[in-house]
Amino acid sequence: MTDMRRRRFVRERFLQLAGLLIVLWSVGPFLWQVSTSLQPDRLLMETPPSLLPIPPTFEHFRNVFVIKEFHWYILNSVIIAGATTLFCLLFGTLGAFALARFDIRGRYGILGVILSISMFPQIAIVAPLYLTMSSLNLLDTYTSLIVIDLALGLPLVIWVLFGYFHAIPREIDEAATIDGAGPLRTLWLIILPMALPGIVTTGLLVFIATWNEFMFALAFTSTIDRQPIPVGIANFQNLYYVPWGDLAAASVVVTLPLVAMVLVFQRRIIAGLTQGAVKE
Template sequence: MTTRQARARAALVYGGALLMLVWSAGPFVWQISTSFQLDRALTGPTPSFIPHPFTWAHYTSAFFHRHLQFYLRNSLIVAVFTTLFCLFFGTLAAFALSRLKIRGRFGLLMVILSVSMFPQIAIVGPLYLIASAFNLLDTYRGLIIVYLALGLPLVTWVLFGYFETLPREMDEAGRVDGVSTLGLLWRIILPISLPALVTTGLLAFIAAWNEFLFALAFTSNFQHQTVPVGIANFTDIYYVPWGDISAASTVVTLPLIILVLFFQRHIIQGLTMGGLKE
């Protein structure tokens, strides 16, 4: 390959990466800019990317007038407990299906996968009746149970695929050393599966953090409503407060970005590594 061809290839690669970055980050950057602009600038005939004049009014309104902090608290409680329960039960299910001799395990996996294929709008009615019968409406428990049912199939499938790549010789060596079944999971499998656990945990957390339909159907007051429902409630009958919505959306998105950046090394390992190879 000549020097000119190498430069052209590098320019093509970096140009494509820059285009993808602008395409992905552009809406979020515009949202941040919108959150610092006055309402009259947002509804003007010519929008401006640079806020002029610069204002914090929308953030003040989101927290002190619309009580965004309560919705953030609710989303954090629901998402954290959902993630912990999904990882706990999903790890046990994936370990059992991958490392134990279970008859018809692939049939069970197909059943688990098929559960996640139902559209949410088709099951929200029956689940609402069940939640009402068990007094789970307007509670954290109701949302956590529903989100657990929605996130568990994905967590189980991802962890099962990761556990399947781990060599069976580790199990045999553990058995020789007298390690029990749960000891095999706790002392051998989990320590080398941290990237997969972080990746699936983040997926479960983001899904619970962003879920809207069930949170809208199962909650009716700000004491238990999550952030997506809270932001939707910002809209009035005759007025859409785009500045407040942009400010709240920026605050809600930042924790997810921080989590991804903090755990990026584990995420990359979880997506690209298959554990120890024979």
């Protein structure tokens, strides 16, 4: 074996080992949660802890859905995250298209102002937003959480989609105009299909961020009718006892949909993350 082949062999084995370590680092916590959710309480209290759920039990999943009515929290999160993602993509697409395809003076300054909105720490704005929602009688409603999550997610959507729309050649717009297509028709029939990987990737980022949002949901909701998943999980523990098995079961239940979405849209996500690296 020549030195070049030997170096190539070592480099390939190193990359494979590094990839395996990254997979274990990423999947390990989730597998530990799955194991914890299937272990009886007596095994969770043992030292050292057991790695395998022997014997397995589904008692924690029963507690989550039957006793704690976790399905209502899931429904609330689906409504809030789904509506927020839909509105973010709708308004963000229109805003990014206008800034990227029209000759707007100072558009980069406008982008800077839009992006600066998302830089405010949440803890600094939760109090004034709470007073505002209280004066509008919107506390403990879907509307309050959707509006706030929309304000937080919209700058990211506009900023990311601006890059995708701006990279599309302007000649496409000119050809569409010659064929009689207006701006909205050009956006719907031509620009959106070309930027679909970026739209899917951006939508998933907004959905995941909204799905995991905790601070505003905790501040603005007070009943199970409107509280999303993070608040529901926080309500599991009490002053003297932490139900680790129930917390693990709930974590597994809310993580599986996100994993499934990433697996279903993995090709779109990869295309969306790498598209900007290709210069046309």
